[in-house]
Amino acid sequence: MELCSFLTLDSFIKDPLTHDFMRKALLMSSLVAAVCGFLSSYLTLKGWALMGDAVSHSVMPGVVVAYALGLPFSLGAFIFGVGSVALIGFIKQKSRVKEDTVIGLVFTGFFALGIVLVSKIKSNIDLHSILFGSPLGISLSDVKQTIFISLLVVILLLIFRKDLMLYCFDPRHAKTVGINVFFLHYLLLTCLSLAAVVGLQSVGIILVVAMLITPGATAYLLTDKFDNMTVISVLSAIISSLIGIYVSFWFDLETGGSIVLAQTFIFLFAFLFAPRYGIFKLKKLFAGYK
Amino acid sequence: METINYQNFRIEAENICVDYNGKVALYDANLRLKPGQICGLVGMNGAGKTTFFNALTGFVNISKGKIRINGESVRSAQKDQTIAYVPQNEGIDSQFPISVWEVVMMGRYGSMNVFRCPRESDVQAVKDAIERVDLTDHLSTPIGNLSGGQRKRTFLARAIAQRASILLLDEPFSGVDIRTEKLISELFIQFKNEGKTILLSTHDMIHVREFCDLVLLINKTVVAYGETSEVFTPENITTTFGGISPDSLFGPES
Structure with a gap:
């Protein structure tokens, strides 16, 4: 019995690795998860969850247009991602409508434009893979692009990690000591758009926001140190990706949904049992037995 | 015409106006502070205290007027680390x-x-x-x-x-324990001796009398500005607080 379950676990992990597409999917999704997880710490602390949702939905028409014109999809996505935020800022400034309303109406507008474009262009664009992701069917050119963008985002975040932390924590102080807050704002926005672009391949446009906020929120419950938060966020994102892909392989489930569901479960676990901030504070529980 | 020697002043704000999307938050405000001076910024909520700080740190742009920090622009003050801002705990x-x-x-x-x-x-x-x-x-x-x-x-x-040679403090005494209050008071005296210039906003009238050489009373614009002993009068305070008598602000002690 013991041996039998061991073999099952062994094959559970190793069997999928015999497939080329699975190895690729596991590697690429882990990379994407790491990038999104890293950024996630900043977005959670800055309170940009809604902004993440907005940008990730707004890239849709960009992706479609880029595909139709034969350009790298990341370029189109990036332009529309940053464009949506600029538009949100503009409408907010020039009207009396509240910010969350503006965000909601701009991104749904962009998203709708994307869907209409897909139906009109009807080329070889696979709406399903844009909406729900297709980590198992990622092409070689997509792999190259994903690696390039991921590295770019990670390098930017590493160089400016302290400035971005300060920007999230106390932008006024940043400005007072001569740090370019405008630049940091757009840097974070750029990273957000780029991360959304690579993230949507794993889990699709609809769920990519989860990649950008859930790992950060999980980590926030588990630590009081910023550096630890980043590490936990990245690790939980990678682990969720691996779990999601394996589960979807064995049980024939939608991969993107499985990845995000794994993240949600890890968050719930932290929510319930985090040592300091969980509902059942584990530290206290154990202290009772000592 | 008199030419002003900016070198004498740490902070020099001349007729500054700030508006947020057309809504005026502060207009025609003036302030001049020298090294070693402590100035209290007093006004109601929404009177423009935080806006004044924001203008001096360059966090918001002024729509009119001129700000000189050590005779230079706000931007070069930022580069030179001239101004430090101590936020409100709530901020x-x-x-x-x-x-x-x-x-x-x-x-x-x-x-x-x-x-x-x-x-x-x-x-x-x-x-x-x-x-x-x-x-x-x-x-x-x-x-x-x-x-x-x-x-x-x-x-x-x-x-x-x-x-920094200039300290801007937003409500330094709000929500602090007695030990901290004492420590801050001692630091103020040290800062003054070190020649630092301090601008602090406060709701507490007793602190103004205690620490501030100068006081700037504002209500969207300057109601009164000058030496604390001269300017900090019941009449001026009443005007600043829109008709509320200073008795209710000072508490029973004064």
């Missing part, structure tokens, strides 16, 4: 996962390289600053675990570490 996210040491180190960011790698001198400046506010036992404590007074001292230490 910061106390749940942010950051330690006392990291917050105080942020005071040095402006003079570090792009990676913000602390040099020996930065580490020493941070150590000294934390010692001055008596938080040496809390170096790695997350700010979320500090009391209101300890958090206030953390941000004061950040300003000290920055070695």
Whole structure:
């Protein structure tokens, strides 16, 4: 019995690795998860969850247009991602409508434009893979692009990690000591758009926001140190990706949904049992037995 | 025509106006402060105190008027680390996962390289600053675990570490314990002796009498400005607070 379950676990992990597409999917999704997880710490602390949702939905028409014109999809996505935020800022400034309303109406507008474009262009664009992701069917050119963008985002975040932390924590102080807050704002926005672009391949446009906020929120419950938060966020994102892909392989489930569901479960676990901030504070529980 | 020698003044604000999307927050405000002067900024909520601070730090743009810091523009004051801003406790996210040491180190960011790698001198400046506010036992404590007074001292230490010659303090005495209040009072005297210029906003009239050489009463614009003994009169205070008599503001003691 013991041996039998061991073999099952062994094959559970190793069997999928015999497939080329699975190895690729596991590697690429882990990379994407790491990038999104890293950024996630900043977005959670800055309170940009809604902004993440907005940008990730707004890239849709960009992706479609880029595909139709034969350009790298990341370029189109990036332009529309940053464009949506600029538009949100503009409408907010020039009207009396509240910010969350503006965000909601701009991104749904962009998203709708994307869907209409897909139906009109009807080329070889696979709406399903844009909406729900297709980590198992990622092409070689997509792999190259994903690696390039991921590295770019990670390098930017590493160089400016302290400035971005300060920007999230106390932008006024940043400005007072001569740090370019405008630049940091757009840097974070750029990273957000780029991360959304690579993230949507794993889990699709609809769920990519989860990649950008859930790992950060999980980590926030588990630590009081910023550096630890980043590490936990990245690790939980990678682990969720691996779990999601394996589960979807064995049980024939939608991969993107499985990845995000794994993240949600890890968050719930932290929510319930985090040592300091969980509902059942584990530290206290154990202290009772000592 | 008289030419002003800006070198005499640390802060020189001339007829400044600030509006947010057409809504006027502050107009025709003037202020001149010299080294070693402590000035109290007094006014109701929404009278433009925070806006005044924002204008001096360059956090908002002024639509009219002129601001000179040490005779230079606000931008070069930012580059030179001339101004330190100590926020209100309510103005910061106390749940942010950051330690006392990291917050105080942020005071040095402006003079570090792009990676913000602390040099020996930065580490020493941070150590000294934390010692001055008596938080040496809390170096790695997350700010979320500090009391209101300890958090206030953390941000004061950040300003000290920055070695700024101008300190702007938003409600330095609100929500702090007696020990912190005493420590801040002592620091003010030291800062004054070091020739620092201090502008502080406060709701507490007793503190104004106690520390401030000058007082600036504002209600969207300057109601009165000058030496505390001359300007801080019941009439002026009543005007500043829109008709509320100073008795109710000072409390039973005065």
